[in-house]
Amino acid sequence: MEGNGTVFSVRKLVKYFPVKGGFASSLYTPEQFVHAVDGVNFDISKGEILGMVGESGCGKTTTGRLLTRLETPTSGQMLFHGTDIGKLEGRKLKDFRRKVQMIFQDPYESLNPRFTVFATVAEPLLVHGVGESHDEREDMVARALEHAELRPAQEFMYRYPHELSGGQRQRVAIARALALRPEFVVADEPVSMLDVSIRAGIMNLMLKLRDEYDIPFMFISHDVSVTRYMSHRIAVMYLGNIVELAPSEDIIKNPMHPYTEALLSAVPVPDPKTKHGRVEIRGDLPSPIAVPPGCSFHPRCLYRRDLCSEVKPPLREAAPGHWAQCHFAEEIKTRKPDDVPLETGTCEVCGKLVAKGEPMVQCNCPKIYHPDCASKIKGCAICKRWF
Amino acid sequence: MEMLEVRDLKVYFDILKGTVKAVDGVSFNLGAGQTMGLVGESGCGKTTTAFAVTSLLPTNGRIVGGEIYFDGKLVGRGDVADEVATVLKSEKWFEETKAIVARVNHEHENHKAQPPESSELITLIEDEEPILQTLNDILSKPENQAESEELKKKLEKAVGKLTKGGSGMRHKKRRQRLIDRQARTIRWWQVSMIFQSAMNAFNPVYRVGKQITEALMVHKDRFRLYHCENCNEDVKEGKEVNTPNGAICARCKSPLVHRTLTKREARKKTLALFDLVGIDRSRVDGFPHEFSGGMRQRSMIAMALACGPKLLIADEPTTALDVIMQDRVLAEIRDLQKTLGIAMIIITHDISVVAEVSEKIGIMYAGKLFEWGNIIDIFDKPANPYTLGLMNAFPSIKGHKQRLKSIPGSPPDLKNPPPGCSFHPRCPFVQDKCRAERPPTVLVAPDHWSYCHFAGEVYAGKLREAT
Numbered sequence: 001m002e003g004n005g006t007v008f009s010v011r012k013l014v015k016y017f018p019v020k021g022g023f024a025s026s027l028y029t030p031e032q033f034v035h036a037v038d039g040v041n042f043d044i045s046k047g048e049i050l051g052m053v054g055e056s057g058c059g060k061t062t063t064g065r066l067l068t069r070l071e072t073p074t075s076g077q078m079l080f081h082g083t084d085i086g087k088l089e090g091r092k093l094k095d096f097r098r099k100v101q102m103i104f105q106d107p108y109e110s111l112n113p114r115f116t117v118f119a120t121v122a123e124p125l126l127v128h129g130v131g132e133s134h135d136e137r138e139d140m141v142a143r144a145l146e147h148a149e150l151r152p153a154q155e156f157m158y159r160y161p162h163e164l165s166g167g168q169r170q171r172v173a174i175a176r177a178l179a180l181r182p183e184f185v186v187a188d189e190p191v192s193m194l195d196v197s198i199r200a201g202i203m204n205l206m207l208k209l210r211d212e213y214d215i216p217f218m219f220i221s222h223d224v225s226v227t228r229y230m231s232h233r234i235a236v237m238y239l240g241n242i243v244e245l246a247p248s249e250d251i252i253k254n255p256m257h258p259y260t261e262a263l264l265s266a267v268p269v270p271d272p273k274t275k276h277g278r279v280e281i282r283g284d285l286p287s288p289i290a291v292p293p294g295c296s297f298h299p300r301c302l303y304r305r306d307l308c309s310e311v312k313p314p315l316r317e318a319a320p321g322h323w324a325q326c327h328f329a330e331e332i333k334t335r336k337p338d339d340v341p342l343e344t345g346t347c348e349v350c351g352k353l354v355a356k357g358e359p360m361v362q363c364n365c366p367k368i369y370h371p372d373c374a375s376k377i378k379g380c381a382i383c384k385r386w387f
Numbered sequence: 388m389e390m391l392e393v394r395d396l397k398v399y400f401d402i403l404k405g406t407v408k409a410v411d412g413v414s415f416n417l418g419a420g421q422t423m424g425l426v427g428e429s430g431c432g433k434t435t436t437a438f439a440v441t442s443l444l445p446t447n448g449r450i451v452g453g454e455i456y457f458d459g460k461l462v463g464r465g466d467v468a469d470e471v472a473t474v475l476k477s478e479k480w481f482e483e484t485k486a487i488v489a490r491v492n493h494e495h496e497n498h499k500a501q502p503p504e505s506s507e508l509i510t511l512i513e514d515e516e517p518i519l520q521t522l523n524d525i526l527s528k529p530e531n532q533a534e535s536e537e538l539k540k541k542l543e544k545a546v547g548k549l550t551k552g553g554s555g556m557r558h559k560k561r562r563q564r565l566i567d568r569q570a571r572t573i574r575w576w577q578v579s580m581i582f583q584s585a586m587n588a589f590n591p592v593y594r595v596g597k598q599i600t601e602a603l604m605v606h607k608d609r610f611r612l613y614h615c616e617n618c619n620e621d622v623k624e625g626k627e628v629n630t631p632n633g634a635i636c637a638r639c640k641s642p643l644v645h646r647t648l649t650k651r652e653a654r655k656k657t658l659a660l661f662d663l664v665g666i667d668r669s670r671v672d673g674f675p676h677e678f679s680g681g682m683r684q685r686s687m688i689a690m691a692l693a694c695g696p697k698l699l700i701a702d703e704p705t706t707a708l709d710v711i712m713q714d715r716v717l718a719e720i721r722d723l724q725k726t727l728g729i730a731m732i733i734i735t736h737d738i739s740v741v742a743e744v745s746e747k748i749g750i751m752y753a754g755k756l757f758e759w760g761n762i763i764d765i766f767d768k769p770a771n772p773y774t775l776g777l778m779n780a781f782p783s784i785k786g787h788k789q790r791l792k793s794i795p796g797s798p799p800d801l802k803n804p805p806p807g808c809s810f811h812p813r814c815p816f817v818q819d820k821c822r823a824e825r826p827p828t829v830l831v832a833p834d835h836w837s838y839c840h841f842a843g844e845v846y847a848g849k850l851r852e853a854t
Contacts, residue, residue, distance in 0.1 A: 055709040165797045195428040196736055200780040201793030222709060225739075229782040229791060252784050266714035268739035269785050270778070272762045281711060284679060 005046035006079075007184055007216050008067065013040045013076035015062055019289060034288050036062040038240030038296075039076070041315060044184070049210060049217040051231030051248065053224050053263070055285055059240040060220045064186040067218060068100050069093060080184070098128045101177035105189040107169035111161040118157040121145065121176045128180060140179060147212075148175035149205055167198035171205065178209065186218045191226060203230055224267045228252055236260045239288055239296040242315060246322040256324040256332055258301045295326070303328065349373035389416035390458055390730055391440070391698060395490075397452035397465065398432070398439050399473075407801045409435040409448070411754035414828075417747070419697065422724060422731040424741030424762070426777070427751035428798055433734045434583065436751075437700045439463055440732075441580055442570035452487070454494075457578060457698070461508050462570040466559055467491050468518050468549040475543055481534040484542065488522050495519065507565045514562050521545050576606055579691040581684075581701040588687055589675040595683075596657050596671035599690045603653040606694050612652075613643035621646060660689040664719060681712035685719065692723070700732045705740060717743055738781055742766065747834075750774050753799050753809040756828075760835035770829075770837035770846035772814045808840065816841065816850050 016033035037059045044050050052060040065071045067078065073086045085096050101124075104110035111120055121141045124130075131137035138157075145153035148171040161169055170190060177185055187206065191199045207230065210217055221227045227234055227248070234251045236244040236259065244257040255261045262281035283300045286292055292299050298308040307327055318329035326332075347370045398410040410432040417423050425433045438444050440455055442463055452470045455463035467487070474483040498512050525531060525545060531538045549555050582588040589598060613622045615636040627634040627643055634643045648656075658668050664685040675683060684704065691699055704720070705713040721744055724731060733745055741748055741762070748762040750773065758771040769775045776794040796813040799805055805812055811821040820840050829842040839845060 055711060167797060195798075196738070196777060196780050197428055197794035198797065199793070200791035201795075203782075203791060204793065224710065225782040225784045228784055229788065249788065263710060264784060266710045267784050268714070268717070268737070268743045270739040270742050270766075270781050270783055271785065272742040272745075272766050274785070284681075 006043050007046055007081065008042075008044040009077075009079040010040060010042050010067070011077040011079075013037055013063070013066060013078060014074045015059075015066055015071060016074045032289050035240045035291050036288065037066065037073075038291065040237075040240070040242050042235055042242060042245060044216045044218065047210065047214040047216060048233065049207075049219055049231045051227035051234040052218065052220045052237060053222060053227050053234060054237035055263075056222060057285060057288060058237040059288075060237045061188055063237070064102070064188050064218055064220050067184070068102050068186050069096065070102070094128070098124075098180055099183040101180065101182040101185050103170075103173050103177050103185065103187040103190045106193050107166060107173050108161075108193070110173055111169055113161050116158050116160055117145070117150075117164075117172050120161075120172060121179050124176060124180050130180065141175075144175040144179040145172075147178060147209065148172070149201075150175065165198075166194050167201060170194060170202050174202075174205065174209070178213075181213070182215060184216055184218075186220070188220045189222070190219075192221065192223065199226075206230065224252075224264060236263065239286065239291055241296060241325060242323075243297065243325045244323065245315070246319075246324075250322055254319075254322075256318050256322060256329040257297075257326045258303050258332065259297050261332065262300075303332070347373050349376065390419045391417040392456040393436070393440065393453070394455075395453035396436065396439060396450065396455060396463075397470075398435050398444065398448055399451050400445075400448045402447065402802075405802045408754050408804060409801060410439065411804075412453070413751070413754070413756045414453070415749055415756060415759055417698070417730055417732065420724075420728045420730050421747060422733065422745040423747040423749060424745040425732060425734045425749045425751060426736065426738055426741055428736060430798060430801070431751045432754040432801075433751050434702055437580065437702055437732065437734055440700065441574050441578055442567065443574075443580075457573050459503065460505055460569050460573065461503075461511070461566060462573055464566055466550070466562060467515055467522075468546050468555075468559070471522065471542065472546045472550055475539060475546070480539060484522075485526065488519070488526060491515070491519055492523070505569060507569050511562060511565045514558065514565070518549050521549070575602065575696070576609060576694050577696050578698045578700065579694065579696040581687050581691050581699065581704050583702045584707055586680065586683060586707060589683065591675050593674075594672050595675055595678065595686050596654070596661075596673075599657045599660060599686070599693055600650070600653045602690055602693045603648060603656055604650065607648035607653070609694075610648045612646050612648060614646040615639065615641060615643055617641040621649070624652065656693065657689075660693060661686075663692065663723070664689045679712075680708055681715060684708060684712075684716050688716075688719065688723070692727070692729075695727075696729060698730045698732070700734070702734045703736075704733065706735065706737075713740070720744055738777060739783070750777065753804055754801060755809065755838055756836075757810070757839070758835075758837045760832075764832055764835045768832075768846055768848070770831040770835065770842045771839050772816050772845060772850075773810050775845070776813075776815075808838075816845070 015037040017036055019032040019034060021029065040063060042050070052063065054060050062071060066073050069085060069088065076086065077084055078086050080096065088096055115123070118138070118141055121144055122137050125137050125140060131140055141157065142153040145156055150156045150168065150171050164172065190206070191202050194202060203226070206217065209215070219227060219230045231248050233246065234248045235242045236251070236257065238259050244251060244255065244260045251260060252264065255264055281300050282302070286299060294309040294311055295301070295313050298304045301308065311327070313325050313327045315323050315325040318324045347368060349369055350373050393416065394414050396410055396413045400407040400409055413436055415423070425436065427433050435448065439450055440463065450463050450465045451473050452465040454461060470487055471484055474480055474487060477483065495512055495515070498508070503509060522545070525541055550559055589595060610624070612624055613627050613634050615622055617639045618636060622636060622643060626637055628637050635641060636643055658671060661668050661671055666682055666685055670678070670682070678686065701720070705716050708716060717740065720731070723729065733741060735741060746762055747760065748765055749759045750757050750771070752773050758765055758769065758774045765774065769778060776792070779792040780794060782791060794813050799809055799812070807823050808814070808821045808826050811817045814821065818840070824840070826838055826840040828836050828838045831837055831842050831846040837846070844850065
């Protein structure tokens, strides 16, 4: 993955959060951890926008916060221009933070209501001791605001956040992030709180700034279509792992991981003529405290085989530039959803065990039946859907 | 006949700094079993429209004009005298007053020719008669045929008498009560609502099942349930035999007495609802915090479906959910539509969600319906610059990657909206006419309306540059 002009190179990055229980439970249960980020590898090169998508709780925000060192990693390497930033402290950490900035999700909460726009944007300059005098800082703030298309800057400089619209606030947040001329920016869901008509403007602004400054961006979003628009490459995260990483058009057109396929099939399309079918996924997101063994996606995967529950697949280059964490990534186009699920269970009608490999009928809910028992009842006994 | 008819609805909110015109002239109708999407930016009046239909408006909000009919019942309406009083403050008071009086006259004639079923509506019409009489008298006089200050004063005086003072207020309140009583007969029974953010719509200290049971028990008198006095036992739901003379007992053939829903039956219904929306029955006694976002949203749907409504209003049903959960909830909604044949209004800011589930779409901006009609035609050939702008601002995962265009500026302040077309400050095709005059609502194609001076040209794809 490594190439010339790599800004960030992340290897086996891990972040666990301890689960806080009461005193009593700490006596008889071992300490538990939320596996927020569980061994993530990727590179970000100069001028690139890397999109991160996934369901909530999959660890995309934690990854972003680790890269800006708002969190300290449990283990793993994060090389920023060759230096490992995971263990930086004190003076060096402050220097690093000057080079890396973050744009937060909610512009209504990320701006201090008692700070003027000038105070907000000048704050990072003050913290890092940039600019000799007030006048010089005022110039820098004005320039940052103009870059964020808040023109004329003088008019906005001494306003308070409540006098600004949502889009203008997010522009202030962008100006604040760019005031220090950072070398890397993490944007955590920067447009999800904004109205549709304003959203496109903010996205175009970020793209323009990337072109102007050549700063690499990490764009975190749960919205695949927005991420596609913004990024060069997309990383799909699931339960703390990157399950697929590829150029954005590539990933949209030929997903190589079953989770990506399911995620894409769930995205609604603004075209009333295409109504898509059901998502090819079952069950809910497992708890990140007890991550399933083997491939973490296997309990929900429709294509799973015996190998999937035993061996955790590595993130490998399944096609040139297209990385996927699946044992059978190359076969995805030819695969059919497996009729025989891996686990066995009890039939809902007769209560007897359905043995592995034995024919069975499965409902989406998911309950299983013997074919004979299923023919007796007309629909699923639990969810009442027709077979 | 259309099931829901909203005619020229106006809802204003009184706040300290003036009046917010949240909904300002919205008309649409919806047939039984149809699904309509209401799309717009935040603050454009989508939710207010829904609240007006269910008459759940907050205390400072009032319907100042227009009316809402559900199944021929008047369930929301502005007070005629109030409406005239509001109109008199505007610039074009003469035409608008005349229009209101003409409309109400027409309505009353209709009702006289074909007496409505509900006694409330009849009383309401009788109550309005003297107001209308006064206004008609003033407007029909030969010296009052043209616009004049004197006429305005006369009207103001007459209307003031009808709305202010002891007797005026008393009558006004009485009229409002009549409408409220009508609205209560349909709320949750025939029209129910899925509220925005299901996360907070449930009471955290009650079990979810209990809350749904409660919704059923409020309407316990209204289920078709019977008791047989002869056999001295309750007849189970649906086990009675219906005859033209009323229901009779299947066993002893004696006439049945109406009874209320028992708690046990309500509980049973709740369990069936959980099955319907695909949540395991065992979760019925869970608390809201034990449910995931998707499950809470589904239990909200279960609660809305409890009384078997004819119309379901879903306010941002999927906004707080992940893509996969969103897709499941949408699939659920589609399934229910198919099996139960419920009409739906889906309120959202996401055009693609609407494209997924509805057959009609209404695009709202600044309290007005800018475009309305068949979804396929509107997506194919939008006839309104605002719709065009919205479509260009939406990224998609299908097709080629296109550069998005944002709509410049931000939505107007609804306290004092811009004159003329309220979109004109942001419209790329703005002409002088747009700045001065309110556009008409034009029918550009069958089942496709647009609120624009140049709707026809936009529809045909001939757009002129802004002047």
